[in-house]
Amino acid sequence: MAQRRNFCHESRISGFQGQNGRECVRMQDDRGDGWRDDLRRVLSAWVYILAAAVLSITAWATGAATGYAVILFVLLFLLVVFRQLPGEEVPTTAPTAPALQTPAADPLPLILASLDGIDMPIFVLNPEAEMIAQNQSAERVFGALLSGLHVSTRWRSPGILDMIRETTETGVPDQIEHSERHPSERVYIVRVAQVDPAVTSGADYFLLSFRDISELRRLDRMRSDFVANASHELRTPLASLRGFIETMQGPARDDVKAKDRFLAIMLDQANRMSRLVDDLLSLSRLELKAHVPPDQTVELAPIIGHVRDSLAPLAAELGVEIRLDLPDEKIEVMGERDELVEVFENLIENACKYGQDGKVVEVTLRQDVGGATEVSVRDHGPGIPAEHVPRLTERFYRVNVEDSRSKKGTGLGLAIVKHILTRHRARLIVKSEIGKGSVFTVRF
Numbered sequence: 001m002a003q004r005r006n007f008c009h010e011s012r013i014s015g016f017q018g019q020n021g022r023e024c025v026r027m028q029d030d031r032g033d034g035w036r037d038d039l040r041r042v043l044s045a046w047v048y049i050l051a052a053a054v055l056s057i058t059a060w061a062t063g064a065a066t067g068y069a070v071i072l073f074v075l076l077f078l079l080v081v082f083r084q085l086p087g088e089e090v091p092t093t094a095p096t097a098p099a100l101q102t103p104a105a106d107p108l109p110l111i112l113a114s115l116d117g118i119d120m121p122i123f124v125l126n127p128e129a130e131m132i133a134q135n136q137s138a139e140r141v142f143g144a145l146l147s148g149l150h151v152s153t154r155w156r157s158p159g160i161l162d163m164i165r166e167t168t169e170t171g172v173p174d175q176i177e178h179s180e181r182h183p184s185e186r187v188y189i190v191r192v193a194q195v196d197p198a199v200t201s202g203a204d205y206f207l208l209s210f211r212d213i214s215e216l217r218r219l220d221r222m223r224s225d226f227v228a229n230a231s232h233e234l235r236t237p238l239a240s241l242r243g244f245i246e247t248m249q250g251p252a253r254d255d256v257k258a259k260d261r262f263l264a265i266m267l268d269q270a271n272r273m274s275r276l277v278d279d280l281l282s283l284s285r286l287e288l289k290a291h292v293p294p295d296q297t298v299e300l301a302p303i304i305g306h307v308r309d310s311l312a313p314l315a316a317e318l319g320v321e322i323r324l325d326l327p328d329e330k331i332e333v334m335g336e337r338d339e340l341v342e343v344f345e346n347l348i349e350n351a352c353k354y355g356q357d358g359k360v361v362e363v364t365l366r367q368d369v370g371g372a373t374e375v376s377v378r379d380h381g382p383g384i385p386a387e388h389v390p391r392l393t394e395r396f397y398r399v400n401v402e403d404s405r406s407k408k409g410t411g412l413g414l415a416i417v418k419h420i421l422t423r424h425r426a427r428l429i430v431k432s433e434i435g436k437g438s439v440f441t442v443r444f
Contacts, residue, residue, distance in 0.1 A: 108133060111195065111205065125151065125192075125206040129164050132205075141210070151208070160190055167192045168206060177213075186214045226395055233276050233396065233411070237269035279412040282342070283395070286419040293425055294336045300365055300375065301326045303337060307344045308363070311352065318356045322348065325364040333373055333444045339420045346413040347377045347440050355379025358437055373444040384432040392430060393418040 108124065112133055115122045121138035123131050129151050134142075145154060152161055155178075163174045173193035180186050188210040195205040244262040252258040308322050315322050344363075351361040358380025367373045384392070388399045396411035414428075421428055421442060432438035 108205070111200075115207075120212075121210040123151075123208040125164070125168075125208055127168050127204045127206070129161075129168060129206075138210075163190070164192050164206070164208065167194065178210075186212060187217045189213055222395075230276075230280065230396075234273060237273045240269045241266050276412070279416060282416050283412060283419065286339075286416065286423065290419060290423050293423065294334050294339075296334070296336065297332045298335045298337045298340060299330055299332050300340070300373065301331065303340050304344055304363055304365060304375065307341060307348055311345065311348055314349065315352050315361070318352050319359060320352045320356050321360050322352070323360060323362050325362065327365060327367070331365060331367050331373055333424075333426075335424050335444075339423070343417050343420050343442065344375070344377075346417050347442070350413060351377050351379040351381075351438075351440070355381030355437055357381050374441055376439055376441045378437060378439045380437040383434040383436055384430075384438055385434065386432075389430050389432060393428065 111124060112135060115124075115135035116137075118135060119137055121141045122135045123138055123145075124133040126132055131145055131149050131151060131154075132147050134145060138145075142154070151164060155161070157178055159176045160178060163176055166172070167174050171194045173191065175189055175191035178188050178190045180188070191209050191211070193207055195207060197204065244266050248259055248262055252262065304324060304326065308324055311322065348361060348363060355361060360380060362376075362378045364376045364378070365374075384399060391397045392399075393414045395415045398411050418428060424444065426442055426444045429441040429443060430438065431441075
């Protein structure tokens, strides 16, 4: 019969160990075709033996010469048959030695190969909180850190260090929010967790990850600031209206001159609220379609001429002259006419209001050799301090709050300009010098 051998061996594949650490394998070494083939061969052999015996007896009884030849043939036949019978097999090779238990491969390269595909800084720590590896994102954000350094050499935040210590002692994952101000202000969710020991062949590794939430925090602050500023801007004219109404109902009930003056102020405050609501609605509408670029072509010169004509009464009231420098050739861009009218109205109106000391506002349209189109609005007013220029397009941001309110500004004009130009794939360039005025350039 064929031999069957049972043995167990240690199974380790790429640093991962099977359940219970051992895998039993039953191997069978079949030299024949199985027990059915063995039985069939034995029965066939006995049939041949019986037939040979009958022939031998017949040959002996006849005593013929051929009988001896038959007997010799039968003997040779039996010899061949018995050599083919199954019996104890003698191995032709040395017995296979049982598999030796080999040490597990280092799982760290496999862990790093997996972490390099994650777009988030991750460090691998040992139980002593020493950094032994980092993925590519960590090297890109924090720079290459020397292996073997304690985390305290890079992050001295007590919150991070306490969190890592507790996790290395208990194995329970934890996370905190951490802020860094150098080289720029960033906010991270820092998390530390232990790698499953079954994956690391019993070695203790911990992953320290940094998820950047700076943009989310910035948007939260913008939303909070917007709600606070909008509430304040609406509350101010409402308080004014309520105060004048109460005055007209009380002490000034019979004062005709006071009523006329108060009604004029109330109308001005109501118009201010109306402008603010209109600007808020414009911002909301622009944000809904900010990702959809315009699909039509418009000519810029007629738009600029229309804006100049519509602002002529305001310019005359302020004693400002609006000068246009438009080329003879036709210049077109991809855009939406009404939105571009709003852009140039805001820019030219601001130039007239805040640069009225210069008495002239110059609007220039030109196209360079590369095909880029620029519209520049220049005033000769007092100029804008350099520290204020980067924040001009923020909602409700004002260089001078009282001056802006006296000129009936809502603080949303340049924010609207920025959103419209972003949708038009254009940008706003601001240059200003104290005492020499400002230039606002729209570049398509």
